[in-house]
Amino acid sequence: MPPCFDVYTWIRTDDRPAILSRFIERYVNRSDPGDPRFDAFLRTFVEETPSPGDAEALLDLRRETDAEAAFSLYLSAERFHGAIVTLTQEGDTVLGLSLDDPLNDPKVERQASTVLAWLMDEFDGSAGIGGVELAPPQSLKEWADNGLVTLRAGSI
């Protein structure tokens, strides 16, 4: 898989279903979302009407089995290499987009900076980060400590 430049914005919201719904509508390839647990995620966190078995399916998304709540869902995107939704340990939301960057091109970092600025604007994100092959932060600690971050904006 070619390297990607990933950007993320941290969102605190009282209406997470609306934020997730808008992000999915705008950026996710809904006809081929790329992860079989997408429907369980939609039912649980967007429609808030989970079906039997959804909770178990989503448990598999946790990075560590003892993580209490945090997980990330990697999805196929429209116009981007990928879209990543993370629910953090603090109960906040991190939305991310991946840009193809096979040649480590400085132009891609500039484009990523613009994508990040608009992602923060669109979803009222309080902060943003970006970097090459940057894993989605699942906690405030991971957000602050990640040494691969090359773009930073705003604060949480």
Added chain:
Amino acid sequence: MPANDIATVATNAGMLALWRSSAFADVDGYEVWEERVNDRLDDAIQSGELVPIGIQSDGAWGVRLAVAPDAATEREAACTVVTSEPYLLLADGSPLVLSGVETVGDPSASPVSLSLPEGRYAVRAKIIAWDEEPGARDGSGKRGPNALADFLVLVERSEGSEHFRTSDLTFDMPG
């Protein structure tokens, strides 16, 4: 010149822009920005929707925006390195906004906006060598409180006879 006339405007896209908000009112996300701004930058410049202050360098810059009869001060004139050819700016009474080109369409991301009466304006940008003035830096070598801006952007009514520049490179390279 009071230092608070100088706004700090940042870009990560190598270009600042003075733009008419009504022309980009439909920009509400990256994809629309790409279509309305990035993919048609030349058209936007030519039609007077946007004036580029293209410096091909990222950073946060001090900019003073001067609308005629305001003009370059003696200090600014003495420190001017280069002045651009005029760019067309068509005002329709909606706010004119100065920001990094990457946030054209998002007035909330800009520290500077102004309104002008409807009409055709000529906009010229000047690069100011603020650090050539004695005392421009403070004791620690940083920009002092009375230092001039990096850029002076002059806006005046079009005379009707200008040849407007359309390049997204604001200043001709030396040589």
